[in-house]
Amino acid sequence: MARGDLRSITVIGHLTIDEIVRDGEILENMGGVACYTSLAARAMGSDVKVISMVGEDFPEKYLKILSNAGIDVSKIARLVEAKTTRFRIRNIGDLREMWLEARAPRIEIDDVEGDAIYLGPVARELFIEDIKRLVSRHDRVLLDPQGLLRESDKSNKVRLVKIDLSFPGLWALKTSIEEGQVITDATEPEAIVDRLHELAEIILLTMGKRGAIVSDRSKKFLIPIYETKAIDPTGAGDVFGGAFLAEFLRSGEIDWASAVGSAAASVAVEGHGFLPLLSKDFRREAYKRAELIHERVRRI
Numbered sequence: 009m010a011r012g013d014l015r016s017i018t019v020i021g022h023l024t025i026d027e028i029v030r031d032g033e034i035l036e037n038m039g040g041v042a043c044y045t046s047l048a049a050r051a052m053g054s055d056v057k058v059i060s061m062v063g064e065d066f067p068e069k070y071l072k073i074l075s076n077a078g079i080d081v082s083k084i085a086r087l088v089e090a091k092t093t094r095f096r097i098r099n100i101g102d103l104r105e106m107w108l109e110a111r112a113p114r115i116e117i118d119d120v121e122g123d124a125i126y127l128g129p130v131a132r133e134l135f136i137e138d139i140k141r142l143v144s145r146h147d148r149v150l151l152d153p154q155g156l157l158r159e160s161d162k163s164n165k166v167r168l169v170k171i172d173l174s175f176p177g178l179w180a181l182k183t184s185i186e187e188g189q190v191i192t193d194a195t196e197p198e199a200i201v202d203r204l205h206e207l208a209e210i211i212l213l214t215m216g217k218r219g220a221i222v223s224d225r226s227k228k229f230l231i232p233i234y235e236t237k238a239i240d241p242t243g244a245g246d247v248f249g250g251a252f253l254a255e256f257l258r259s260g261e262i263d264w265a266s267a268v269g270s271a272a273a274s275v276a277v278e279g280h281g282f283l284p285l286l287s288k289d290f291r292r293e294a295y296k297r298a299e300l301i302h303e304r305v306r307r308i
Contacts, residue, residue, distance in 0.1 A: 021128035041128025044243035048250030129155030181208035234274035271297035
């Protein structure tokens with residue numbers, strides 16, 4: 009695969025309204041994989057398009073933020089008499105509790121263009137059949153399956169459930185360690201990665217403060233974090249994924265691209281929500297930190 013000329017990424021999934029519960033207050037913000045991944049990939053230099061559905065309650069200012077960042081928002085449908093997918097989120101240390109308060113209509117996807125496609129469902133808004141069709145038609149589809157695994161109980165509290173994630177030909181799979189444990193029934197990170205390789209060629213397993221493991225079957229690396237004070241961890245894994253993909257399309261090196269992903273995530277958590285991703289210094293700071301992280305990357 010030629011490097012350097014692959015720059016376009018299409019991100020598919022619901023943009024959300026997140027209600028972040030903190031210190032007795034509720035802070036409302038734009039969220040979802042589509043938000044954080046697209047802003048991170050764009051900040052790292054890729055051309056980005058988002059395919060999503062939102063309701064009439066989705067603030068116009070959020071679409072302007074994405075557009076002003078240079079993201080193609082022409083495929084974001086704003087539907088009258090529909091609600092935007094809405095989560096209430098409470099972070100307690102490394103643990104997160106979520107409640108699904110509203111859900112936008114499912115996304116029907118036909119022809120999708122882009123050098124890479126990033127699938128980021130958050131509330132089962134993508135059809136399994138559509139994902140299989142996309143994977144069969146495109147060489148570089150990265151799936152973050154978090155929204156396929158989510159199920160809500162009577163109180164709308166979200167929990168993870170195991171489903172069949174067999175998409176023959178899937179290029180890359182990004183999961184958190186909690187999701188990986190549910191998908192594979194394994195508990196140890198390396199065992200999780202080995203089993204996930206039954207599903208995809210490249211595996212990205214994020215582990216919070218323990219860093220990440222990235223593998224392409226022939227090489228497996230432990231990617232450390234950049235130590236910083238986290239103000240808001242929401243979207244950190246999505247930023248990792250978006251920055252990783254943008255850099256991998258440029259360099260083709262999974263260890264370096266993962267160091268960039270880890271660095272980008274460290275910058276993102278230093279402020280509230282997506283705001284750090286809008287900084288004009290974001291890319292420069294991410295690369296600066298990535299150099300330091302890459303020096304500590306260990307092959308395992």
